[in-house]
Amino acid sequence: MYLRLTSILSFFSLTSLFAQSNSSPLSIQHLTGDFYIYTTYNYYQGDRIPANGMYVLTQQGAIIIDSPWDTTQFQPLLDSIRIRHGQKAVMCIATHFHEDRSGGLEYYRQQGIKTYTTQLTDQLSQKRGMKRAEFLLTKDTIFTIGQYSFEVFHPGHGHTPDNIVIWFENQKILYGGCLIKSTEDTTLGNLGDASVTDYATTLQRVQTKCKNPAYIIPGHNAWTSTKSLAHSLRMAEKLRRKGKK
Template sequence: MKKVVFAIIMLLFISVMAVAQNTKLKFRKINDNVYTYTNYHLFSGSPFPSNSSYLVTDDGVVLFDTPWDETQFQPLLDSIEKRHGKKVVLCIATHFHDDSSAGLEYYRSKGIKTYTSKFTKELAEKHNAKQAEFIFENDTVFTIGGQRIETFYPGEGHSYDNIVIWLPKDKFLFGGCFLKSVESDNLGNLSDANVSAWDESLIKLMKKFPKPMYVETGHFKGSKGWKAVKHTLKLVKDYKPD
């Protein structure tokens, strides 16, 4: 009987450790300058993956979105400094939901410049979400360490305020939750979405940046070229409300 109880305890321990390991940051190299990390947040009792990316420049690191899991705010900074020998100097969040903006105020407290669009600021105030220190009203270009970073508002889709981030040198597009992974079979959270406008916004995006090398999505795995964008467009066209 004692052996059975011990075996059950060990199985529970292994299960808990597996969940704990899944909540850690997982890094993926896109190229020498661009990296994606995945963190996990409990959703309906299970760890759910969320992607963010960052750019390494001569003058520091730029984050695109923040971790969803608040326990990973500081570990992300520590990991980046250990991996690249550089500090994070700027963070841009692509929309007001927690899986994009949860760490804004924490990073601001660490002296990191934080930015969102004016639309995101307004929605963050309305929904009592985390807010950036600075805002931009129109599509904006940041230049850090000689690297050009472009923000672009394609129109409504996943949310009223969703923007994307384009790195012309790397031909890398960070789509956040505006874009869905080819692994996704639905549009996800639609609580603030405008599905009827989403397809036009996607087409506008494709015209703006016609030849991306890699596209990162907000959840699950991104893809080379336009696969994720075309998949999102298909999901939008196939969408039928309950």
């Protein structure tokens, strides 16, 4: 039985390796309406990991939420938006200071795109030598761009002290970034800047604020399940219990 399990596991890791080596460096999938999820890849602890971002087409141009993790894909993302949809990107907001979110801020600023983070993200980016945005948010903010409105919400310290979520209340789309883990994930991932004690409470604040999301987009891996927030909360509660012992 043990041998059999091992061979099944290695079969799966081989097929996923195969699938990954064939996948393009930038994949774009339609979410709903004017909303698209794009994915790029990078290496973390030797594994090739996908990172999700989102873009929204508006009457004023495209809004990019988080820049590509793969630095070679900053321009291809802009090109894809232009070729597929005939739109220019007008805004990019990064949801925390880590490179898989903020890496393209400087490049996009140089392309004339308005770049945003919170002030807290900017402080951490400055301290850690990461790319920084042109415009800083000092509090939770509702943006209206073209026909779409969304709220930038800082629920507290989870994955990082500065992690924000983006909530399109009318469309019920919750962009969680790395604060929310995919239902595919079995751990909370990189906890280097995380809060063991606050992570669960922070996720509960997201649950209270963002009622009945129809879509929840985690920072990495599959985004098709809306159970990702509850799944992340269970892992964060476990982390808190372990941390308190």
